[in-house]
Amino acid sequence: MRLLLLAPPGAGKGTQGDRLAARYGVRHIAAGDLLRAEAQAGGPLGAEIAACQARGDLVPDHVVLDVMTPAVVEAAAHGGYILDGFPRNLPQALAAAELAARLGVTLQAAVYLHAPDDVLTRRLLGRAGQGGRTDDTADVIRHRLQLFAETTGPLVPYYAERGILVEVNADQSPDAVTADIEAGLSKLSPAGDA
Ligand code: AMP
Numbered sequence: 001m002r003l004l005l006l007a008p009p010g011a012g013k014g015t016q017g018d019r020l021a022a023r024y025g026v027r028h029i030a031a032g033d034l035l036r037a038e039a040q041a042g043g044p045l046g047a048e049i050a051a052c053q054a055r056g057d058l059v060p061d062h063v064v065l066d067v068m069t070p071a072v073v074e075a076a077a078h079g080g081y082i083l084d085g086f087p088r089n090l091p092q093a094l095a096a097a098e099l100a101a102r103l104g105v106t107l108q109a110a111v112y113l114h115a116p117d118d119v120l121t122r123r124l125l126g127r128a129g130q131g132g133r134t135d136d137t138a139d140v141i142r143h144r145l146q147l148f149a150e151t152t153g154p155l156v157p158y159y160a161e162r163g164i165l166v167e168v169n170a171d172q173s174p175d176a177v178t179a180d181i182e183a184g185l186s187k188l189s190p191a192g193d194a
Helices: 013-024 031-040 043-055 061-076 090-103 117-126 138-152 155-161 174-187
Strands: 002-006 027-030 081-084 109-114 165-169
Touching: 002 013, 002 155, 013 027, 013 081, 013 109, 013 174, 027 031, 027 061, 031 043, 031 061, 031 081, 043 061, 043 138, 061 081, 061 090, 090 155, 109 155, 109 174, 117 138, 155 165, 165 174
Parallel strands: 002 081, 002 109, 027 081, 109 165
Antiparallel strands: none
């Protein structure tokens, strides 16, 4: 299975990514986690990543691609991947498609998890400070939600046009979200690979 999770912060992509990875026996590759690990490794690049993350801004595309590419290549050779938080803009989506083509694979599904901003904000404030995150503060959350709407949102029609979009209401229990994802995936046409 090769799938990506397209979701605003707080929609549950970490939880659903873990579940889907276990269900399909593939790697869960979370861009935010890989970038946080890189930030903790220090150096000038680490400091730049940490600053972007603390502000809730996107890390530059070339940095994201440097971090994600080896993980995607490795996972593609071992049954596939659940991409969580990547791609996050159109240039990254085009780079991801190019990488898949180079590896001789296709993306099979893009799962869009959506929920109202007030629900997402409440969830994010509820987990503030967990996992060494610096970005779950009210101001930064507002910025991240706005960035999602402006920059990542356009990927929803992009993948819909390619016939691989599954839309799921994330304002439900984790089990109900997982069930809806599974139901949506089962309805995708096998010819819809992008
Ligand atoms: P996440 O853990 O997915 O909420 O991501 C946390 C932060 O990591 C984001 O606010 C960005 O600063 C950075 N980040 C994660 N994924 C990407 C990406 N695909 N492109 C650029 N920045 C990213």
